[in-house]
Amino acid sequence: MSLLGDAMLPVVTALAVGAIYGVSGVGYVLAVWTAPFVIFVLFGGVFADRVGARTMMVGADVVRIVTQGVLAAAFFAGSPPFWLLLSASFLSGTAAAMFQPGVNGMVPLVATDPQRANGTLKMADAATQVGGPVLAGVLWVVAGAGTVYAVDAGTFLLSGVCLALIRLPVPVRSGRPSTVLRDLRRGWSEFRSRSWMWSVILIWVFFGILVFGPYVPLGSRLIGDRLGDVAYAWVMAGLGAGTVLGGLIAIRLRPSRPLAAGGVAMSGFAFIPLSVALELPLPLLMAGHLVGGMSWAFWSVMWSTSVQTQVAPDVLNRVTAYEVAGSVAGMAVGQALVGPVVEFVDPRALVFVSAVVSVAVCAALLLTRPVRNLRRVPGPR
Template sequence: MGMAGLWTRNFGLYFVARSVALLGDAILPVAVALAVRGAGYGDSGVGLVLAAWMGPFAALLLFGGVFADRFTARRMMIGADLVRVATQTVVAVALLTGRPSLWLLLVMSALAGSAAAMFQPGVASTVPRVAADVQRANATLRVADAGAQLLGPVLAATLTAAFGAGVVYLLNAGTFAISAACLVALRLGPAPVVARGASMLRDLREGWYEFRSRSWMWSVILIWAGYGVLLFGPIYPLGSGLVTERLGEHAYGFTMSALGAGTVVGGLVAMRYRPARPLAAGAVALLGFAMIPLTYATHAPLGLLLGGHAVGGAAWAFWSVMWATSVQTQVPPDVLNRVSAYEIAGSVGTVPIGQALAGPAAALFGAESVLGVGAAVGVAGCLVLLAVPGIRGLRRAPDPCPPVPAAQPA
C-alpha cells in the first residue's frame, strides 16, 4: 500500500491529533521549568512539579489500559485531552494574573499526569483502527514525534522569553483542544469492549496473563528495565553536563538537533523497509544507539558527537516503529489497551531510578565511566535481544484489513 492509501480521512485526523499532542508534550518540560523557576520556586520546585506529573502517570497507567478496554480508547483519550485543556488553562491564567502558588502547580501537574495515564494506553489500539498499513502509520507518527521534539523546546523557550510562561501554557492547552476535536471527528466502527460486569482486578489479571504469555514481549521489557537504570536514566543528565562543560551549551543544542534529524531518517527508513522478522531487524539497528553514550564517554569532538547522535536517533526510531507495529499487530484488539499499559509501565518504570542514581554513580566512578558502562550495556542488550528465540524468530504479522469507518461520527 502506497502513501496515498495511508492518508485516509481517519488517519489524517489522527495524525493531526497526535502531532499537536506530541508538540504539547515536547513543550511541557520546558514550560514547567521556566514557569516554576520564574515563580521563584527554583530547581527543587521544578523537580517537585515534574514528579507530581510522573507519580500519578506511573501509578494509574495500568488502570488507564483497563478503562480504555472497558469504555473504548477514543472516549478515554478525548476525556484525557479535555482534562489537560482545563489544567493547562488554569495554570496559564494563574501565571498571567500573578504568581501561582506551588500547591496549585503541583495539583494541576498531578491531574495532567493522571490524564496522560488515561490517554497513553489507547494510542496503540487506535493506530490499527485508522490505518490498514500499521507499520507505515507508525513510521509517519515517529517522524512527527521527531519534528515535535525539535520544535517544541525552541518554541517554548522563545515564547516564554517574548510573552511569558503563561502564553506557553495557553498554547499547550490549545494543542490538547485540537487533539480532542480531531479524535471526536474520527469515524470508527465498533470497538471491542470488555464486559461491564467484570471486576477491575479480573481485567488487570487478564491483561497480565496476555502480557506474560508472550515471551517476546516480556523479554524485551526485562531488557528495558536494565536499560532504564544503566542506559536511559544516566545518558542525558550526565551527557548534557559533559558536553556543556567541554563545548558549551550551543554544542549540546546541536547534538539534540542531530538526534532529532536522525530520528526523522529512521522513521523514513521504517516507512519503506518491511523486514520479515521486525524485532530482529530492529535489534540489529538498535546497536547504533550505543553511539550516543559512547561519544559522551570518549569526549568525542563535535563532529563525531553530531554523527553519533544522528546514528543513535535513526536506530531508536527504527526500533520504535518495529516494536510498536509488532505490539499492535500481534496482540488481540480486545486486550491491546491493557497489554500496552503493562508494556509502557515496564518500559519507563526504571528510568527514574537510573536518573536518581546517575549523580551519585558519577561522583563515585566518574561520568565517563558510567556512560561507558551504558554504551556496553546497550550493545549487550541488543545481543540478548537477538539471542532470545521468541524475539529473533517473531515473524511479521500480515497487515489487517482496511479499517471500516462508521456511517456517522460517534
C-alpha cells in the same frame, strides 16, 4: 499536536525547573510525572477497552490543558512553589497514562497496514521532536517559562479538538459481566503468555534506569552548561530529524524478524550518550543524536507493529498498558535517582555508563531467543 506538547515538556522542565531548583528538582519533577504514569497506565488500558480509546484520549487532553495552564499562570506570576510543580506533574502524568494505551490501540482500527501507519506516526513524532524542543527553547529565551507552558496547554487543546472529530464504532462488549480487576487480570494473562514481550520489557527496565531516566536532566545540564540552553534544544531537534529518517526507513523495510532487525538498529542509540560524554562540538552532538534518533525510530516501529499484529484487538489496549508500564518503570527510578547520584559521581561518568548500557541492551535483545526469532505477521506490502 499532543506529541508536540509532549516534546516541549522535557525541555521546558529541564530549563525552567532547573533554573530554580537545579538538577535534583528536574529529576524529581520528571519522576513524579513518570511514577503515576506507570501506576495508572494499566487502568488506562482497561478503560480504553471499555469506553473506547478516543474518549479516554480526549479526556486526558482536557486534564493537561488545565495542568499546563495553571503552571503558565504560576510562572507568569513569579517562581512557582515546588509543591505546585510536583502536583501538576503528577496530574499530567496520570492524564498521559489514560491517553497512551489508546495510541497503540487505535492504529489497527484506522489503518490496514500497521507498519506503514507506525512509520508515519514516527515521522509525525519526529516532526514534533524537531519543532517542540526548538519552540520550547526559543520561547524560553524570548518570552520566559510562562509562555512556554501556555503554548504547551494550547497543543493539548488542539489535540483534543482533532481527536473529538474522529468517529469510531462503539466497542462491542461480551455479554459476560466483567470488573476492572478481572479485566486487569485478563490483560496480565495475555502479556505474560508472550515471552518475547515480557523479555523485552525486562530488558527495558534496566535501559530506563541507566539510560533513559538519567539522560534528560544530565544531558540538559552537560550540554547547557557548556554550550548554552538553546544548544540543548537544537541537539533535541537533531534527535527528531533522525527519527524522521528512521521512520522513512521503517516504512520501506519489512524484515522477516522485526525485533531482531530492531535490536541491531538500536546499536546506533549509543551515539547519543557517547556524544554528550565526549563533549563534542554542537554539529557532532547533533549528528550523534541524529544517528540515535534513526535507531530509536526503527526499533519503535518494529516493536509497535509486532504488538499490534500479534495481540487480539479486544485486549490490545490492556496488553499495551502492561508493556508501556514496564517500559517506563525503570525510567521513573532513573529520574528519581539521578539527582542524589550526581552529588557523588561525575555526571560525565554517568553518561559514559549510559553509552555502555545502550550497547549491552542491544546484545541482550539479540541473545534472547524469543525476541530474536519472532516472525513478522504477513500483511500489505
